[in-house]
Amino acid sequence: MIRLKTKLALFNLLSKLVFTALFLLFLPWIVERVNLRQVDNDLIQKRENTIDLIGKIGIEPFIHSDTSGIFGSYNILKEEFISLERTGIAEDLNYIDVTDRIIEEEEIAYRVINYTFMVDGQKYLLEIGKSLASIQYARRNINRIILVFLGFIILITLVTDLQYTRIILSPLKKITGKLKEISSPSTFDMIPVKTNTSDFVSLDNALRDLMVQIDESFRKEKDITVNISHELMTPVSVLRSKLENMLLRDDIDPDTANKVEESLKTLHRLQSLVNSLLLIARIESHQYLREESFSVQALLQEIIEEVNPVAEDKEVTLTGEFINDHQFIQANRALVFSMFYNVVNNAIRNTFPEGKVVVKTFSEHGKFRTNISDTGNGMSEAQMSTLFTRFKTKRGDDGDGTGIGLAIAKVIADFHKIEISVASEPRKGTTFSFIFPESSL
Amino acid sequence: MNVLIVEDETGLAKEIATFLKTENFLCDLAFTGIEASEKIAVNLYDFILLDLGLPDYNGLDLIRETKKAGSEASFIIITARGAVEDKVKGLDLGADDYLAKPFALVELLSRINAVARRKFNVQVHDIVLGDFIMQNQSRKLFCEGNEVDLTKKEYDLLHYLVLNRNKVLTRHQLYEHIWGNILDDQYDSNFIDVHIKNLRKKLNFHSPSPWLETVRGVGYRVSAG
Numbered sequence: 001m002i003r004l005k006t007k008l009a010l011f012n013l014l015s016k017l018v019f020t021a022l023f024l025l026f027l028p029w030i031v032e033r034v035n036l037r038q039v040d041n042d043l044i045q046k047r048e049n050t051i052d053l054i055g056k057i058g059i060e061p062f063i064h065s066d067t068s069g070i071f072g073s074y075n076i077l078k079e080e081f082i083s084l085e086r087t088g089i090a091e092d093l094n095y096i097d098v099t100d101r102i103i104e105e106e107e108i109a110y111r112v113i114n115y116t117f118m119v120d121g122q123k124y125l126l127e128i129g130k131s132l133a134s135i136q137y138a139r140r141n142i143n144r145i146i147l148v149f150l151g152f153i154i155l156i157t158l159v160t161d162l163q164y165t166r167i168i169l170s171p172l173k174k175i176t177g178k179l180k181e182i183s184s185p186s187t188f189d190m191i192p193v194k195t196n197t198s199d200f201v202s203l204d205n206a207l208r209d210l211m212v213q214i215d216e217s218f219r220k221e222k223d224i225t226v227n228i229s230h231e232l233m234t235p236v237s238v239l240r241s242k243l244e245n246m247l248l249r250d251d252i253d254p255d256t257a258n259k260v261e262e263s264l265k266t267l268h269r270l271q272s273l274v275n276s277l278l279l280i281a282r283i284e285s286h287q288y289l290r291e292e293s294f295s296v297q298a299l300l301q302e303i304i305e306e307v308n309p310v311a312e313d314k315e316v317t318l319t320g321e322f323i324n325d326h327q328f329i330q331a332n333r334a335l336v337f338s339m340f341y342n343v344v345n346n347a348i349r350n351t352f353p354e355g356k357v358v359v360k361t362f363s364e365h366g367k368f369r370t371n372i373s374d375t376g377n378g379m380s381e382a383q384m385s386t387l388f389t390r391f392k393t394k395r396g397d398d399g400d401g402t403g404i405g406l407a408i409a410k411v412i413a414d415f416h417k418i419e420i421s422v423a424s425e426p427r428k429g430t431t432f433s434f435i436f437p438e439s440s441l
Numbered sequence: 442m443n444v445l446i447v448e449d450e451t452g453l454a455k456e457i458a459t460f461l462k463t464e465n466f467l468c469d470l471a472f473t474g475i476e477a478s479e480k481i482a483v484n485l486y487d488f489i490l491l492d493l494g495l496p497d498y499n500g501l502d503l504i505r506e507t508k509k510a511g512s513e514a515s516f517i518i519i520t521a522r523g524a525v526e527d528k529v530k531g532l533d534l535g536a537d538d539y540l541a542k543p544f545a546l547v548e549l550l551s552r553i554n555a556v557a558r559r560k561f562n563v564q565v566h567d568i569v570l571g572d573f574i575m576q577n578q579s580r581k582l583f584c585e586g587n588e589v590d591l592t593k594k595e596y597d598l599l600h601y602l603v604l605n606r607n608k609v610l611t612r613h614q615l616y617e618h619i620w621g622n623i624l625d626d627q628y629d630s631n632f633i634d635v636h637i638k639n640l641r642k643k644l645n646f647h648s649p650s651p652w653l654e655t656v657r658g659v660g661y662r663v664s665a666g
Contacts, residue, residue: 230494233521234450237543241456244546247659248460248608258658261611265630268613271543306594313635 004172008165013158020150027146028139035135036111040096043113046128050082051117059084059119078103079131081110087125092116098132108133171195175204184286185214221285225278232274240267276404280390283335283411290416292333296370296436297325299333300359303341307348315353318344321360326368326436331416339412342405343372343432350376350430367438373431379424387422442487442557445469447477447503448519449495457490460546466553474498481507486514487560488553491536493520493527504534515556519544545614547605554604568603570665572648575603584647594619595640598633602653602663611660637661 002010054062062071062084069086081103093116100107110129117124174193182188188211193204246252247260282288304320311318328336340359347357355375362369379387388410413420419435444466448454451472458468469484471477474495481489481503489507493500504516516536520527528539537556540549557563565577574583580596582589591599597619602610612633637653644650652665 230521233542234453237521238450238452238456240543241453241460241546244614245456245460247611248463248546254657257609257656261659264611264613305592309592309594309635309639310632313631313638 005162005165005169008169009158009162012161013154016154016157020154023150024143024146028143031142032135032139035138039111039130039132039135040113043096043111043128043130046082047113047115047126050084050126050128051115054119059122059124063124074103078106078108079134081127081129083127085125087116087123089116089123089125093125099129101129168197171197171200171204175200175207179207182211185211185218218285221281222287225281225285225287229274229278233271236267236271236274240264240271243267273404276408280404280408280411283415286415288332288335288415290330290332292331293327293329294331294333294336295325296328296336296368297322297361299337300340300361300370303337303344304359307341307344310345311348311357314348314351316348316351316355316357318348318357319359321358323360323362324368325361328416328436335412336416339409339418340370340372340434342409346405347372347374347376347430347432350374352376355429368436370434370436371431372434373429375429378426378428378430379422380426384422384424388420443467443469443485444488444490444553445471445477445480445484445486445514446490447471447474447495447500448490448492449473450492457546457549461550464550474500474503477503478506481512481514482510486512488556489514489516490549491516491518493518493531501530501534504531504536508535515560517549517552517556519549545617547608547610547614548618551601551604551618568665570603570663571650571652573644573650575600584644587647589643589647591640591643595636595643598636599640599653599663602661603665606663606665609656609660609662615661633661 063069063086070083071085072081072083074081081101093114096111096113098109099112100109102108109132111132112127112129115126115128117126171193178189178193188208190208190211192208193200195201195204243260243264247257247264252260300320300322304318308318344357344359351357351374357372357374360371360373362371388406390404390407410420412418413434417437419433421433421435422430423433424430444461446454446457446461446468448457448470449472454470454472458470461468466488469480469486471480474497477489477491477495477498491500491503495503500518500520507514507516516531517538517540518528518531518536519540519542521542531539537559538552540552558565567577568575572584573589575581576583577600580600582591582596582599598615601615601618612630615633616630637655641650641653644653652663654662654664656662
């Protein structure tokens with residue numbers, strides 16, 4: 001994952017590098033073009049001057065009829081030359097090209113204008129040349145300057161870009177920070193983030209509205225839960241009191257007492273079913289607080305102590321192997337207790353006499369884990385797939401449970417962001433794994 | 442002791458009254474908040490059992506009013522709204538205890554007795570059970586000077602049976618009292634049987650305990666005087 005700030009800076013850097021590369025590629029070519037044009041103009045100007053001069057003073061000062069018929073002049077540094085000679089070629093020449101001339105055993109590239117003209121019936125060829133060495137120097141220098149200058153600019157702008165994006169993106173950082181802090185929608189910080197970037201303002205507003213909406217729907221769900229619980233629990237309550245009063249009468253005969261107790265049992269099943277559903281609904285609508293901090297090992301030890309008499313009675317060995325302890329923060333102890341209790345109890349219910357149930361805590365990949373394994377009958381793939389589904393599970397049939405215990409465990413695990421998973425082998429046993437969230441480590 | 446039962450569900454109110462009368466309480470009934478408010482103004486009550494979900498009245502307001510009028514009645518809230526906030530609010534207003542519906546009548550009684558003991562600063566006496574002595578102060582059981590080594594759960598179980606002596610308690614009533622409602626789904630009648638079995642084993646090691654009876658098909662009973 002790359003941060004937005006870094007991404008922007010990287011993009012800026014890349015675009016500058018591409019721009020610079022293009023610049024370095026094309027600029028020298030353009031400069032050369034411009035220079036050549038200037039040289040050409042210069043040469044044409046010089047030709048005009050020469051022709052004017054010849055017009056004024058005649059051709060004789062340059063070429064005498066008795067000499068070889070060639071005039072040539074170089075300046076000392078071989079920057080420029082001029083040559084004039086009689087020529088026999090028929091066509092008229094007027095062009096500029098680049099030729100290498102050997103002057104005093106030194107080969108130099110010249111830009112040369114070739115021009116023919118007639119004086120007194122004689123055709124002359126005029127050549128005026130200008131050395132390209134200076135142009136080549138210029139090109140090299142310009143490249144060097146551009147490289148240094150652009151490098152410098154890139155460096156400066158990179159630093160300022162980074163700073164600037166950091167500043168303009170700081171409201172976004174605040175908004176994501178707000179989201180990270182919350183444990184439920186109602187704890188979202190409703191104070192608007194200070195910014196004049198409209199996108200961030202609308203993002204912040206949208207989030208705020210969303211949180212209010214979610215909070216509102218949670219509240220509605222909570223109301224429904226309360227109402228249903230009232231509606232269901234009141235008649236159960238009346239029935240229960242009536243039956244209990246009957247059972248307490250002195251004149252009740254044992255047979256009737258037995259029947260009343262059986263009715264009470266059935267009523268308890270109904271009560272526990274409603275209670276379980278309410279518990280799930282309450283957890284899912286975040287009616288429980290997550291504000292406690294406790295040692296998981298101590299909690300597991302407490303559960304083992306509590307369940308051990310039942311395990312012993314069944315001749316099942318229940319042991320704890322605590323390699324690491326973990327201080328679980330921002331949690332609800334009663335709920336986590338319930339979660340582990342349900343699973344440990346389930347494990348014992350499904351283990352045969354002389355079997356084993358092991359509660360193990362350890363750290364793996366930087367995360368705290370708890371495994372609860374039994375040597376029971378194990379489960380098939382099909383059974384495992386519906387394990388956490390409400391009312392779909394009925395592992396043992398010796399208990400009075402409603403088959404919702406594991407669904408409750410799952411809901412509690414989700415509420416605490418604990419990852420819960422099952423591995424099972426038929427006739428070998430089952431292992432429940434709980435992986436605790438990293439943040440609470 | 443005088444008890445006012447404020448409960449709009451008449452069937453439930455009457456059952457509670459029937460039960461408490463056998464325990465020698467004087468019971469008054471109020472089926473609405475207004476009725477309750479009038480009765481509180483005229484009579485002196487030691488206990489007010491208050492259903493928070495009254496149709497005409499906010500139960501919490503009733504607590505506020507009563508406390509304001511200077512009444513020393515103790516409130517025990519009974520409600521089907523099991524929300525944690527309600528419980529906290531009620532206790533904040535000065536209610537003495539809180540029971541979620543549906544509850545066992547014996548549980549209600551033991552709560553009333555607990556509040557009464559606190560309120561009237563009643564000394565807890567040691568209880569004699571055959572050859573055994575139950576020291577409630579130290580929460581220990583002795584047999585002819587020797588301590589019987591009980592776990593916390595075993596002691597709680599015995600204590601609850603002793604508090605409700607001569608009554609048959611069902612396994613579920615015992616379970617509910619000791620483990621509370623949060624583990625309701627895991628209720629296993631075998632649980633209580635195992636604990637009673639262990640308890641008996643420990644008792645009988647010291648001396649026979651015929652006073653701890655199993656009532657076939659119903660539950661358990663302590664029948665000592």
